[in-house]
Amino acid sequence: MSGSGIHKVTVLGTGVLGSQIAFQTAFSGFEVTAYDISDEAVAQGRERFAGLAKTYQHDGVPGAADGKADEALARLAATADLAAAVADADLIIEAVPEVLTIKQETYEKLGKLAPEKTIFASNSSTLALSDLVGYTGRPGKFIGLHFANQIWKFNTAEVMSTTETDPAVFDTLLAFAAEIGCVPIPIHKEKPGWLLNSLLVPFLSAAQDLAFGGYAEPADIDKVWRIGTGAPKGPFEILDIVGLMTPYNISLHGDAHQQEIAAWLKENYIDKGKLGIASGEGFYTYPRES
Amino acid sequence: MSGSGIHKVTVLGTGVLGSQIAFQTAFSGFEVTAYDISDEAVAQGRERFAGLAKTYQHDGVPGAADGKADEALARLAATADLAAAVADADLIIEAVPEVLTIKQETYEKLGKLAPEKTIFASNSSTLALSDLVGYTGRPGKFIGLHFANQIWKFNTAEVMSTTETDPAVFDTLLAFAAEIGCVPIPIHKEKPGWLLNSLLVPFLSAAQDLAFGGYAEPADIDKVWRIGTGAPKGPFEILDIVGLMTPYNISLHGDAHQQEIAAWLKENYIDKGKLGIASGEGFYTYPRES
Numbered sequence: 001m002s003g004s005g006i007h008k009v010t011v012l013g014t015g016v017l018g019s020q021i022a023f024q025t026a027f028s029g030f031e032v033t034a035y036d037i038s039d040e041a042v043a044q045g046r047e048r049f050a051g052l053a054k055t056y057q058h059d060g061v062p063g064a065a066d067g068k069a070d071e072a073l074a075r076l077a078a079t080a081d082l083a084a085a086v087a088d089a090d091l092i093i094e095a096v097p098e099v100l101t102i103k104q105e106t107y108e109k110l111g112k113l114a115p116e117k118t119i120f121a122s123n124s125s126t127l128a129l130s131d132l133v134g135y136t137g138r139p140g141k142f143i144g145l146h147f148a149n150q151i152w153k154f155n156t157a158e159v160m161s162t163t164e165t166d167p168a169v170f171d172t173l174l175a176f177a178a179e180i181g182c183v184p185i186p187i188h189k190e191k192p193g194w195l196l197n198s199l200l201v202p203f204l205s206a207a208q209d210l211a212f213g214g215y216a217e218p219a220d221i222d223k224v225w226r227i228g229t230g231a232p233k234g235p236f237e238i239l240d241i242v243g244l245m246t247p248y249n250i251s252l253h254g255d256a257h258q259q260e261i262a263a264w265l266k267e268n269y270i271d272k273g274k275l276g277i278a279s280g281e282g283f284y285t286y287p288r289e290s
Numbered sequence: 291m292s293g294s295g296i297h298k299v300t301v302l303g304t305g306v307l308g309s310q311i312a313f314q315t316a317f318s319g320f321e322v323t324a325y326d327i328s329d330e331a332v333a334q335g336r337e338r339f340a341g342l343a344k345t346y347q348h349d350g351v352p353g354a355a356d357g358k359a360d361e362a363l364a365r366l367a368a369t370a371d372l373a374a375a376v377a378d379a380d381l382i383i384e385a386v387p388e389v390l391t392i393k394q395e396t397y398e399k400l401g402k403l404a405p406e407k408t409i410f411a412s413n414s415s416t417l418a419l420s421d422l423v424g425y426t427g428r429p430g431k432f433i434g435l436h437f438a439n440q441i442w443k444f445n446t447a448e449v450m451s452t453t454e455t456d457p458a459v460f461d462t463l464l465a466f467a468a469e470i471g472c473v474p475i476p477i478h479k480e481k482p483g484w485l486l487n488s489l490l491v492p493f494l495s496a497a498q499d500l501a502f503g504g505y506a507e508p509a510d511i512d513k514v515w516r517i518g519t520g521a522p523k524g525p526f527e528i529l530d531i532v533g534l535m536t537p538y539n540i541s542l543h544g545d546a547h548q549q550e551i552a553a554w555l556k557e558n559y560i561d562k563g564k565l566g567i568a569s570g571e572g573f574y575t576y577p578r579e580s
Binding site for chain 2: 148183187188189191196202203207213216217220228233235
């Protein structure tokens with residue numbers, strides 16, 4: 001079906017992001033097999049797919065209400081049999097848990113189970129591709145492919161080459177990203193944090209510095225950013241969406257100053273159950289009066 | 291006219307920002323005296339005011355086309371006589387050149403010329419308030435008041451207290467900021483870069499790192515930011531508006547890595563006359579095809 005040459009796609013992991021990747025790919029007309037480690041996990045994955053079909057309709061994704069969401073479900077198989085899942089895949093998108101040994105073991109298995117043609121793409125947010133490539137048995141066909149949460153709304157697909165990725169594979173993935181309705185964002189060299197997080201982390205960190213340092217209130221910092229740049233959301237509004245555990249964990253592993261920020265987040269927010277929108281309160285209380 | 295208790299305002303300096311501050315204040319109903327160092331500078335200032343009256347009408351600032359812009363001009367005096375300019379001021383907003391000795395000398399004169407009641411507010415973007423306060427003769431009545439360029443569109447007014455600012459003066463300025471149609475942004479402690487630039491500088495710096503490092507193209511970095519955060523402009527679009535000399539000068543005074551960034555900006559952009567929108571080309575060529 002496609003200029004990329006990709007027809008059959010396997011997605012490993014049916015968690016929040018894995019299920020979105022699988023569904024979006026199927027929604028875009030590809031035959032997709034989703035894999036997870038147990039029948040139970042697979043059943044949960046299927047529930048996520050059904051939920052996504054409703055979400056796409058509810059959010060008005062074009063075509064979703066006219067049968068496309070249901071057709072996507074029909075194109076979406078799910079199994080706990082890894083060998084069967086990858087047997088004829090043109091592309092495997094790996095979205096298994098962000099634990100180095102789990103990913104390394106997964107790639108060791110894939111290297112043996114998948115046919116030679118298969119491209120391996122990792123959606124890993126925090127682990128380095130260079131720590132995985134040695135386990136793939138096919139460095140030229142290993143690449144990064146990173147999606148944002150709520151892929152149907154925030155439809156960037158960052159495609160990241162390692163030093164060993166075959167340039168043709170890079171081009172294939174850029175084409176594939178467009179074919180699944182995403183905006184392909186080429187990244188020519190390995191970059192921890194990809195592009196979006198490489199911008200977000202220092203930006204959000206600067207905002208936390210201002211509030212932690214007692215210079216200004218989060219709401220005022222957000223205000224000056226919104227008005228000054230025309231952005232719809234300021235840094236603390238973004239942090240509430242991301243959830244405060246993420247900056248907390250990042251700061252906790254940083255330098256002494258960062259660890260002070262972590263302690264400030266813990267004492268003032270996390271220990272009080274203010275974890276962001278998901279917990280009903282973060283830097284703001286939800287639902288917000290506007 | 292006002293809850294702030296401010297009635298007569300003097301603005302020192304009729305450059306790009308000083309003239310905007312003076313005009314916006316007069317436009318909001320205050321009697322304003324603009325001061326500049328020579329009759330020639332004052333005449334240029336008057337031309338700027340006339341230009342701003344047209345811009346407010348052209349940009350559709352509410353009321354501007356219905357006589358308010360002309361009324362503002364009528365409320366706006368201009369003089370090269372400093373003593374006369376400040377003789378009865380409730381508030382002096384200082385927007386003289388960003389040169390430490392010029393500002394210090396200005397405050398030394400003001401301390402003697404202005405009546406005791408007068409509040410001194412500095413719009414200084416880059417110089418520290420703590421390097422100026424000692425010259426004012428009235429630390430309790432000295433405060434920061436910072437506006438963005440194109441004040442009629444980007445209407446934040448950052449109000450920054452020093453350790454010596456009288457809390458009542460802080461409140462007065464917050465009220466005054468609202469009275470001139472701005473959104474007051476309280477800053478409780480001295481912060482180099484104020485709030486907006488404290489966020490922009492690390493954000494724009496991270497973006498330049500990505501392009502300088504060869505990870506991705508400016509247009510792709512902008513794209514991922516726009517889609518990922520919903521912002522209307524990415525970092526390189528913002529840099530083109532700011533003008534590339536600003537990040538160049540910031541990087542030039544930074545650490546070794548920052549100086550590499552400066553050299554990269556110089557070689558690839560500045561030496562080629564690509565200074566941003568104002569020069570017709572920067573990271574993008576203008577007018578842009580969209």
